[in-house]
Amino acid sequence: MNEYDVLIAGSGVAGLYAALNFAPEVRVLVLSKRELTLCNSFLAQGGIAAVVDKTNDDYRLHIADTLIAGGYKNDLRSLEILVNEGPEDVLRLGKEMGVNFDRDEAQHISMTLEGGHSRRRILHHKDSTGREITQKLLSAAQSKPNIDFLENTYLASLTPADGGFWAGLLMNGEHRYLSCSYCILCTGGIGRVYPYTTNSAIATGDGITLAYELGARIKNLHLVQFHPTAFAAKHGRERFLISEAVRGEGAVLLNCKGERFMQGYDERGELAPRDVVSRCIIKESIRTGSEDFYLDITHRGEEFIRQRFPMIYERCLEEGVDITRDRIPVFPCQHYLMGGIDVNVYGDTTVDRLYAAGECSHTGVHGLNRLASNSLLEALVFARRCTYDISRRMRHEDSGVTATQPPAPSGKRVLAQGHRTAIRRIMQRAWFVTPDYQAVQEGLAEATAIIEKLKGDDYTLTPDYIEAKSIATVCTLLLNEVVEKNNLSK
Ligand SMILES: Cc1cc2nc3c(=O)[nH]c(=O)nc-3n(C[C@H](O)[C@H](O)[C@H](O)COP(=O)(O)OP(=O)(O)OC[C@H]3O[C@@H](n4cnc5c(N)ncnc54)[C@H](O)[C@@H]3O)c2cc1C
Known part of the structure; x- marks a missing residue:
């Protein structure tokens, strides 16, 4: 029997809400590569968008606003799910998890307005909504006997096996494998691929890199939002x-x-x-x-x-x-990544038993550009839908990792500094607010050489190595997408 039914990489809103939606008999492990609260979810300020006041607002208006912001390139099915199902998830935060949304004098939830929204529909807790939601979800999850947490633990690798995965974990310099039947990647964004970002230090695209290495489809990484x-x-x-x-x-x-x-x-x-x-x-x-x-x-x-x-x-x-x-x-x-690991409306990736939710995933709801305060909503709705799909599958699919455990990593060389700085310079020059296509071509060649070196040389598995490889992988995939979409020569 596997050590865990579900491994969730990430303790932000997506990871915590997914964990909380499993039934008490499902054994869940939540990983966080640094301390539990170091994540983008904790930093969210403005709030969470949802049509909870139907006298002044309408689902169709929220959909229309999201389509306008997204240049009408949004996935309409995912967007309808987001807007129609989201209000119930948001209200659950208040009713079941104790999230304290600001209220007016009449004790109605007070809504604010943000750029691109045609109605006041942003629920908020002063200007620290993310901290309020994440803390409340964390305390709720920590009180559940079926949910374990491992802090300061990197998900370093995922090896498919019959009925699940061997997950390679790196914790305080020690490496170990554990087995799980399903994995949900909730590893957040890619901000640290740039020299300046609003994102927290964990945003290095690790989940996207792990999924890519497993052969998952990665989509629209070039859709980066600049605040x-x-x-x-x-x-x-x-x-x-x-x-x-x-x-x-x-x-x-x-x-x-x-x-x-x-x-x-x-x-x-x-x-x-x-x-x-x-x-x-x-x-x-x-x-x-x-x-x-x-x-x-x-x-x-x-x-x-x-x-x-x-x-x-x-x-x-x-x-x-x-x-x-x-x-x-x-x-x-x-500020934000609209693209990511491509998933269906249940957060299922193109790799069996691998799911993704939150900022690392690509549901298509945002189209070309995310409307403010739609991402916490997306994290909630699609994390819950991952849980639903996995729970459904668990009832009739065999689980149990039968393949032998992979060999322990054995690299000998310590990674030198400088790779991340080089990648960040490439990204800022090539793919900031207004793109520079010549810099894209030059940057792709440079980034490809860096990733080949990182993968080819015999490096010891360290947090530094994992993150350098992740940001170099994200940079190469992103620039490659730009080159292909614009028919540029490599
Ligand atoms: C400053 C700021 C303000 C924002 N304001 C808003 C707002 O007002 N409204 C809104 O809707 N959105 C807002 N956003 C966006 C929103 O906060 C994020 O998109 C959302 O919180 C992402 O949640 P997540 O669970 O996907 O990822 P995160 O909350 O970033 O969590 C990622 C988790 O993955 C873990 N992790 C990463 N790699 C590994 C690994 N290799 N192994 C183990 N664990 C790993 C991290 O430790 C972390 O726990 C804001 C973002 C920022 C940065």
């Missing part, structure tokens, strides 16, 4: 996000001369979708010859700002900016 208003810090890789909700509550975007400019490019102004705002900033930057941009919300007054955006207020203050009086310096950076 227009990350705090323009002078140091560090991780850029603190100034949530869309700040513009939703009336903040205006200013150029280096303190002038509003968005209306000149797009009639939706500051509330245009993210890709549009990011592109407008880059165009304005070229026009003015300056990368200095600001968000100004000071006109909303100190009391409102501190009450509505306490985390952003505190975080900016740490950087020396008092947002009740000062303009906030902002600039676009990598």
